[in-house]
Amino acid sequence: MNAMNFNSSKCLLFMLLCGILAAACEPTVHTNKLYTYTLSGDNTADAYDEAVMVACIQGILNRNTTQLYLLSDTYERPAYWLDTLSASGKWLENKEHTAIATLEELMALAGDQVKGAIIWDPDVPASLNVATTLAGLEDGIVVSPGQADLYLDRWELPIIKDFRGMFTGQETGSKKNDAYRWAIREFLETGRCDPHWLCLYEDAYMTREKGDINYVVTRDWPVRNQSFVYDLSPWGDEAPLDDPDQRLGTDLETYKLMLEAVMKLTKGKQMTEVAGFFSFPKYSNIPGYESKHDPVPTEWETVHLISPYNCYQNTVAHLCFNQSIHAQAAVGELQQGRPELKDPEGGKTYLCFLMADYDSATPLYDFLPKHWNDSARGEIPLAWGINPNLIETYPDVIQYFYDTKSPNDFFTADASAAGYMNPNRIGSAHLPLFIDHNKRFYQRLDMSLSPMVLDWDEPTAAVKDAFTQFSGDGFSTIVIDFHNAGGKLPKPHVWKEMPVMELINSACNFSTPQQTANELSLEIPAPRDGAKPAFYFFRIVWTSPSQVIAALEELRKLRPELDIEVVDPYNFFHLFKSTEG
Template sequence: MNFNQLMCALFMLCYGMLVASCEPADSSNKLYTYTLSGDTTADAYDEAVTVACIQGILNRDATQLYLLSETYDRPAYWLDTLSASGKWLEKKERTPVATLDELVSLAGKQIKGAIIWDPEVPASLNVATTLAGLEDGIVMSPKQADLYLANWKLPIIKDFRGMFTGNETGSKKNDAYRWAIREFLETGRCDPHWLCLYEDAYMTRKKGDVSYVVTRDWPVRNKSFVYDLSPWGDETPLDDPDQRLGTDLETYQLMLEAVQKLTKGEQMTEVAGFFSFPKYSNIPGYESKHDPVPTEWETVYLISPYNCYQNTVAHLCFNQSLHAQAPVGELKQGRPEQKEPEAGKTYLCILMADYDSATPLYDFLPKHWNDPARGEIPLAWGINPNLIETYPDVIQHFYNTKSANDFFTADASAAGYMNPNRIDSASLPLFIEHNKRFYNRLDMSLSPMVLDWDEPTDAVKDAFTQFSGDGFATIVIDFHDTGGKVPEPHVWEGMPVMELINSACNFSTPQQTAKEMSMEIPATSKGSESTFYFFRIVWTSPSQVIAALNELRKLRPELDIEVVDPYNFFHLYKSTKG
């Protein structure tokens, strides 16, 4: 090598080192964290909206951004739990990001621009969120845009101010959603597997309530349609009292029709989120004729014929866009050894119920799961298997830490909350395949809390035998007064079918719960015949359940009570009655 060649080689080496030093460091092992203030102000609300959009963009194809809160400790709990030895976040290097400016700089060119929503039309926040997912944009209020846009040098993708006037429907709110339906659903731009029922800014922004703001990373990541509409056609909603009666419901149905057309009968659609209690039911401040529970049921009644199922309570569900990417292995829970029936027994089974949606799974279940008495008696824990798409690592944690006396079943109503009787017969094969996939994924074969307006039809029972052959129980409430009734206990094609008893569901004290249970068990003895009672108890610790059962034994000393796991409960019933 001559002198010139040597100098050239040295130059190229130095140049390569310089270029390498200018390239961004490998961030695959970094987990950036951003902490929301928790301030109850409109400014804090606006910040959370923008941050959620950035998170959805950054976490679409990678696990980069994790949000924490100064006032809500559950995100920190799960970050610590899932960073423990052997867990999937163990080797992630946490790197705090202190300011919104730094976060926007971190995202860089991944953010394609800004979308400005119109505070005069609170629904435009949801329309803007939908567009943010489709265009990789961040949603900003006009005040935020004035503060930041010049410094961030972001183009404006869309400015919704003054766009929705009510000229189309007489309602600015419904004009906004109907425009979005045409632009985003009828054109096929949104992913029809998801709808997000997120409360808009009408009541929440002025209070700084970010419950359905921190969740917006989810629709941005998944390119989902976001909405907030009333299921009722017989009264106007609180947020739009001057609309023509039934306008919200008509828009709701237009949206569902558009989504069903997109799915082409090939997939079901999850509706993530809950209706707004204060806008659409008789929470103080709004004289609605409808209570909250009937409003919940009406929503499910409305969406079920369109092959939609609900993941109801989903507020304050942080970091879904990151959790959803967890590499989860095979989930197995096994089956208990089968018991032989004993004459004269009073068999009880307890469903620890209502962990069927994201918030109860994410926030409520850890409180009761960590109870020291868990494992002392067999319990069924109702978690809906479709939540494996949202919080797979959270579900795996519960599977990994279960005792031999903990058993996971579906909750309301199967792999998602819907009314099976409302599903069109032509869609039952889709319903079966949907549930098979999720039940197999979570090693489930029980459906102990099917919610419907009437007893299951023969076709519905046939469908459940395909994925829930070990047992089926139902709660029937006929809010439409059409003659709905609870099924008589029986065995259908090998699948036990019975009622899930709901009277003791709202736990107050062990004594009160024991009284409610006792009222369901007849005083007259049936001699040597065994009896079976399946009770639903909501959001209660094992310690409290055990205390209630002890009180029941004091109240009814004549009963030979045995608490059994759900598999043996249905097996014993089938053995004695089948």
């Protein structure tokens, strides 16, 4: 063998060995395997820290494929959905489940997909959220100082960022706001975060010591999507519980800086989902925590604040396990069909019930299965409010409900359309974006009804025009004027072929069938001889069909003079339109 051939052979052998070694260093991805890891659910700071780390690993592993599914020793819903979606014909049917028992095994699975660690500062609870944002951008895991001491050398993980002592309050007088303003400059103003998502996740201030992981297990979602995570008060007239010495309004100023940065990034080309809810004990008045603002006004103030920035909320999103897995289910446009339309009958009292408040991730994921599996479902026609934008989060869960609906189950949007916003607060220049956004989601879920539009005043002509583009079969609203600006309900009418009316809210909180029947009755006046039919659309929150049926039976006993007919939402609006037209 001459020298040239010998050297060529050595080069070839060297390249082959390098390829083998490189392949050996790559993490092994088994596309037919689904690894599971079970969180203990212990109410300790250590369990909290573990859940933070695991959620980060999950978000990284599930960014481009489905690898890691989390279970819980204390919460059965993740196991319920894993069993349901692994059944014959479901998308996880062919996945082999392999349990991982320890953090060491989990890190071995992740391999070099985890690039390093971010240490958050327990003296600045908000730094947990800043660290989570950075973890998504740098493929890192968020660790407490104690975890850093315990694991980083053992796992040979470099430190990407150490936030200890970094946020002192020098900029704003508030360590919390210093942290978020630094993150806004570093991650939003530079365009590093995906502006389609903001995550309003409660930080560690009063959760870590209790081992409350409600908004920890959700962190796979912002890590996977490289989203900005925050926890701020929408109020400018009182200091929040977690930062009582801040200058009045500092949280709100930071909130607006964040929203302005996101709106600048979107350039009017997309809307932004705010996933998560404000912290009740930090920002509103609940037993044990004094505030001048009650929870419902705080919810409405949050939506009032974010709407002009083309943001919509996916409010209750705690304990939403495995969003980074569920979101990858391949679901196309869904079909629910339409009922045969009826002719109105004089003297009738037409009732329709919106099974409401499945407009956000937790109710869809956790509450709805309980009421959906009620044996009486299908006995009467019901409207089920599911916001269509949730198809981005739990497409397989929504498909399950579509696949198992009865002919008497109909899906509509909930609060307020494809996401919870105040339509009157959307700028006129952005209404075309608002229309396109809603059209896309309504079409995908075969929806054409918006029965629970929440706002501070009756819809403007421009807003009604917008809704005719995607919700032509019906529009109803709840108006609450918390700012005392003269807001009022619309009179029932038909706007360019779209029925417009009120969604009655007084019977929403079910206690007993008798109590609900009394509330329903108070809304229905005595019938008039030969009168046109009457129409009443009621909101019922997180209640089973059997309870609604029991309340109807009580109402018929209470009001025997009424000729009551319960109809589906399509017929309800159609009958109203036929009567008024």
